[in-house]
Amino acid sequence: MQTVTQRLANPTRFMQLSGALLPLLWALAALLLAAGLTLAATAPPDYQHGHTVKIMFVHVPSAWIAMMAYALVAASSFGLLVFRHPVADVSAKAAAPIGAAFTLLALVTGSLWGKPGWGTYWVWDARLTSVLILFFLYLGLIALRSSIEDAALAGRLTAVLALMGVIMLPIIKYSVEWWSTLHQPSTGFGSTVDPSLRRPLLVMAAALTALFFAMHMKAMRNEILRRRVKSLMLTEVERASSRPRRQPAE
Amino acid sequence: MDLGPNAVFVWAAYGAVAVVLAILLLWLIADGVRQQRKLDRLDAEGVRRRSARPPTAPGEGRE
Numbered sequence: 001m002q003t004v005t006q007r008l009a010n011p012t013r014f015m016q017l018s019g020a021l022l023p024l025l026w027a028l029a030a031l032l033l034a035a036g037l038t039l040a041a042t043a044p045p046d047y048q049h050g051h052t053v054k055i056m057f058v059h060v061p062s063a064w065i066a067m068m069a070y071a072l073v074a075a076s077s078f079g080l081l082v083f084r085h086p087v088a089d090v091s092a093k094a095a096a097p098i099g100a101a102f103t104l105l106a107l108v109t110g111s112l113w114g115k116p117g118w119g120t121y122w123v124w125d126a127r128l129t130s131v132l133i134l135f136f137l138y139l140g141l142i143a144l145r146s147s148i149e150d151a152a153l154a155g156r157l158t159a160v161l162a163l164m165g166v167i168m169l170p171i172i173k174y175s176v177e178w179w180s181t182l183h184q185p186s187t188g189f190g191s192t193v194d195p196s197l198r199r200p201l202l203v204m205a206a207a208l209t210a211l212f213f214a215m216h217m218k219a220m221r222n223e224i225l226r227r228r229v230k231s232l233m234l235t236e237v238e239r240a241s242s243r244p245r246r247q248p249a250e
Numbered sequence: 251m252d253l254g255p256n257a258v259f260v261w262a263a264y265g266a267v268a269v270v271l272a273i274l275l276l277w278l279i280a281d282g283v284r285q286q287r288k289l290d291r292l293d294a295e296g297v298r299r300r301s302a303r304p305p306t307a308p309g310e311g312r313e
Binding site (some may be wrong): 226 | 271274279282299
């Protein structure tokens with residue numbers, strides 16, 4: 001009996017399933033985003049940060065998604081190297097630019113929160129520096145893949161680098177505990193943040209997570225189409241070159 | 251909406267999120283349209299995947 005991942009490993013089946021799921025995922029993301037932005041707009045000011053606490057509603061979810069996206073890239077890379085799932089490589093390739101975008105957002109929104117809070121846009125503390133390394137790691141994965149012409153080899157080499165980079169996830173997560181940092185400890189789901197501020201945070205996190213998965217699914221569909229185009233063009237070139245040529249008339 | 255003396259930082263943060271996500275979404279949509287157009291063009295030229303080709307009658311296609 002096939003497992004769910006084995007069934008999804010078939011690109012044709014993935015296209016059918018994702019074609020039905022994607023509109024629902026876009027709609028869910030839009031609804032959650034509307035609700036999250038409304039809650040964020042009406043949230044009361046924090047007693048210390050004032051209204052700049054509203055930056056938390058986009059900064060914290062961006063940072064969560066930056067790490068989750070990398071975990072997805074790594075899991076997909078594992079699926080490619082160990083199980084040779086054809087869709088696993090598609091998933092890893094599709095997640096990298098989206099993960100890089102969310103990492104950039106975590107860095108930018110963090111800097112914009114840091115200036116009024118800490119008095120500076122940037123400090124080379126462990127949390128900020130490790131997230132910056134994660135951003136460069138994403139860029140490295142994208143650059144490595146695009147620099148190798150053989151797609152299968154590019155996929156495998158990128159997967160190896162992605163798995164090596166997994167070490168960054170616990171470093172980012174525990175950097176605020178292992179080292180003395182200016183960055184505050186993690187804002188978890190069970191944190192002591194007041195419900196009036198925690199509710200918009202959780203809804204925005206759900207909205208941006210739904211948006212991430214919708215964009216990832218769309219990027220995977222695009223990649224499968226790209227591979228189909230490439231495969232058809234190669235087949236056509238091979239067919240054209242193997243046709244017998246007519247002898248020139250003497 | 252009065253966001254106090256640091257309003258510019260809040261607006262800049264939400265603006266950055268809106269711009270980056272909009273660029274990402276537009277890129278994904280444009281890429282999807284581009285790939286679909288290429289597939290449609292190949293299809294119009296008769297270049298199809300085996301599963302998408304019409305079934306051939308017995309003896310058809312033999313020289």
